Amino acid sequence: MNGIDWDLVRRSLLPLLEGLVRGTIPLTVITFVLGLALAVLLALMRLSGNPVVSGIARAYVSIIRGTPLLLQLFIIFFALPSLGVTLDPWPSAIIGLSLNVGAYASEAVRGAILAVPRGQWEAAMTVGMDRRTTLRRVVLPQASRIAVPPLSNTLISLVKDTSLVSAITVTELLRTAQQIAAPTFDFFTLYGLAAVYYWVVCLVLSFGQTRLETRLSRYVAA
Amino acid sequence: MSAPLLEARGLTKSFGAVPVLRGVDVVVPAGSVTCLIGPSGSGKTTVLRSLNGLETPEAGTVRIGDVAVDWATRPGRRAVSALRDQSGMVFQAHNLFPHLTVLDNVTSGPVLAQHRDRAEARAEARDLLERVGLADKADAYPVQLSGGQQQRVGIARALATRPRVVLFDEPTSALDPELVGEVLRVMQSLAAEGWTMVVVTHEMRFARQVADQVLFLDGGVVVEQGPPSEVLVEPREARTRQFLQRLLDPL
Numbered sequence: 001m002n003g004i005d006w007d008l009v010r011r012s013l014l015p016l017l018e019g020l021v022r023g024t025i026p027l028t029v030i031t032f033v034l035g036l037a038l039a040v041l042l043a044l045m046r047l048s049g050n051p052v053v054s055g056i057a058r059a060y061v062s063i064i065r066g067t068p069l070l071l072q073l074f075i076i077f078f079a080l081p082s083l084g085v086t087l088d089p090w091p092s093a094i095i096g097l098s099l100n101v102g103a104y105a106s107e108a109v110r111g112a113i114l115a116v117p118r119g120q121w122e123a124a125m126t127v128g129m130d131r132r133t134t135l136r137r138v139v140l141p142q143a144s145r146i147a148v149p150p151l152s153n154t155l156i157s158l159v160k161d162t163s164l165v166s167a168i169t170v171t172e173l174l175r176t177a178q179q180i181a182a183p184t185f186d187f188f189t190l191y192g193l194a195a196v197y198y199w200v201v202c203l204v205l206s207f208g209q210t211r212l213e214t215r216l217s218r219y220v221a222a
Numbered sequence: 223m224s225a226p227l228l229e230a231r232g233l234t235k236s237f238g239a240v241p242v243l244r245g246v247d248v249v250v251p252a253g254s255v256t257c258l259i260g261p262s263g264s265g266k267t268t269v270l271r272s273l274n275g276l277e278t279p280e281a282g283t284v285r286i287g288d289v290a291v292d293w294a295t296r297p298g299r300r301a302v303s304a305l306r307d308q309s310g311m312v313f314q315a316h317n318l319f320p321h322l323t324v325l326d327n328v329t330s331g332p333v334l335a336q337h338r339d340r341a342e343a344r345a346e347a348r349d350l351l352e353r354v355g356l357a358d359k360a361d362a363y364p365v366q367l368s369g370g371q372q373q374r375v376g377i378a379r380a381l382a383t384r385p386r387v388v389l390f391d392e393p394t395s396a397l398d399p400e401l402v403g404e405v406l407r408v409m410q411s412l413a414a415e416g417w418t419m420v421v422v423t424h425e426m427r428f429a430r431q432v433a434d435q436v437l438f439l440d441g442g443v444v445v446e447q448g449p450p451s452e453v454l455v456e457p458r459e460a461r462t463r464q465f466l467q468r469l470l471d472p473l
Contacts, residue, residue: 122276123317127331127383128307137334141321219363220320 008189012180016173016190020197023172027162031094032155035101042106043113044135057106064103070164072096077168093165101158108150112143145216152209156202163198173197227252227418228387233272233282233293242268243279244442250387253416257429257450260439261465266422269439270389273420274309275302287386310380314392316372318364324351324375325360331383343382350378354408370401374408381412388412390421426469430454438462 045057064072077092087095116139124134166175173194181190228250235243242265250256258266271277272293273284279293286308291297310331318327325347332343351357354374356367364372373393380388390409394402406428413419413432423429429436429450436453438446438461446459457463 117317119313119315119317120319123311123313123319123379124330125276125303125306126274126309126311127379128303128335129330130303130335133334137330138319145321219365 005184005186005189008184008186009193012177012190012193015180016176016193016197019171019173019176020201023170023176024159024162024198024201027093027097027165027170027172028155028159031097031101031162032158034094034098035105035154035158036109036151038098038102039105039109040140042102043109046106046110047113061103061106064100069096069100069161070167072100073164073168089165089168089170092168093162093170097158097162097165100161101154104157105151105154108147108154109143111150112147113139115146116142145220148209148213148216152205152212156205159201159205160198224252226250228273228284228286228420230269230273230284231282233269233279233284235268235272235277235279242442243272243282246282246439246442246444248273248420248437248444250418250420251434252386252418254434255413255419255421255432257433257436258420258422258439259424259426259429259436259465260445264439265442266437266439267391270391270420270422273387273389274306274311276306276311278302307383308385309387309389310383310385311389311391312373312376312380312393314396316364316369316376316396318372318375318379320364322363323360324356324362324364324367327364327375328378328382330379336383347378347382350381351375353411354378355404368401369397370404373397373401373405377405377408377412381417387418387420390419390423392422392424394423394425424469426454426466438465440465 042057042061045053046061048054073092073096076087076096077089080087120138120142121134124138129137162172163174166172166178169175171179177190177194181187184190226249228248230246230248233243233246233248235241246265246269248256248258248269258269260266268277272279272282273286275291281294283290283292284305285291286305289305289308291301291305319330322330325344328347328350329340329343332338332346333340348357348360351360354377356371356374356378359367359371359375364375367375376393377388393409394405397405402425406425409419409421409428410432421428421433433450435447436450437444438453438457438459440461446453446457446462452458453462454466457466
């Protein structure tokens with residue numbers, strides 16, 4: 001049992017950073033944005049008065065949350081080709097992660113919309129706003145403040161969940177670590193380093209969450 | 223004599239099996255102030271909210287100006303919002319938009335709903351804020367104001383859409399006693415300017431001094447109505463006398 005191979009650490013820092021900056025971070029950002037758009041759509045579907053529309057959204061969320069993300073990625077990447085749909089690793093990863101984030105975040109968005117007091121809807125109606133304008137200008141701005149803590153959770157989970165796409169051959173932080181570690185057999189050093197990178201990213205995000213919450217609560221009574 | 227500005231006939235509604243309105247008529251001439259009084263659960267707030275479709279009566283009609291809704295025909299969203307656009311509303315809990323400044327609250331109707339010219343709406347909103355004594359608070363957020371100030375912003379917001387009728391739902395009930403006066407004074411000045419107002423209130427002094435007519439409701443019906451000098455001073459009905467007595471002497 002040797003100690004830590006500091007030379008290997010030094011040589012690995014940049015390649016791992018590249019895996020983070022070119023894989024993990026863009027995957028996180030892209031899929032979070034797409035997933036959030038999907039989440040708002042699903043939340044509005046759930047809240048619509050139409051039972052078919054809300055039923056579709058409910059079923060979607062149930063299926064996505066009821067099956068493993070890794071399995072969903074495998075279906076998209078390995079199983080869809082048998083139906084004639086062949087996707088490259090990156091598009092597969094983006095689709096799989098976005099569909100997944102959308103389902104989880106939709107519950108946070110729905111809860112936040114429901115948490116906006118009924119009086120806000122009524123006040124908007126009495127000054128003449130239609131439903132759409134009320135949602136866009138009155139309800140969603142207030143709901144977005146309420147949704148920051150649960151959505152921050154979703155984002156932080158997503159950062160780590162992106163590591164699953166290494167299993168469908170997308171080169172991100174974890175896969176980079178695997179590739180460097182394989183010929184050296186020094187898994188401890190490489191996986192340890194990767195863990196530190198993930199942790200630092202999540203630390204930064206937690207810090208950002210606190211800042212954002214403070215900023216958004218400026219005009220709200222304690 | 224011309225038709226009254228607002229006319230509601232036969233308003234009927236129940237919550238489940240419990241009837242809350244049992245055929246209520248409200249007739250409001252232009253430029254007059256009508257006060258709805260009565261014990262809690264009497265249906266007065268439900269009447270008020272039926273006038274702008276925040277409640278949906280099962281039967282009865284509401285007409286404001288030349289816009290009418292017959293509730294028995296289950297009118298669609300568009301018909302109800304056409305009626306709602308004829309009035310403005312001041313809520314008991316003010317319901318200001320917390321994420322918007324005072325000025326943006328007041329211009330929310332004109333700009334976001336009526337799509338009027340933004341600069342013009344802002345100028346008009348500043349005039350309204352001046353009128354309710356809050357010209358210096360235009361850039362504040364609602365949370366930075368006192369309850370009385372918030373309610374006065376609510377009044378300015380309701381007036382900004384240039385409604386034909388202003389509906390007040392217990393505008394002072396949620397306020398600390400020392401803040402009630404500033405709101406009532408604003409309402410009194412609006413009445414003097416000729417605004418048509420329907421006010422659900424427990425403020426009997428306001429009703430006596432400002433109202434042109436008072437409707438006393440109990441159990442979902444109008445028990446007694448007339449000028450405040452009659453209904454509030456020499457009520458004919460025993461139920462009205464009893465209610466007023468309790469207000470005067472709660473112990």
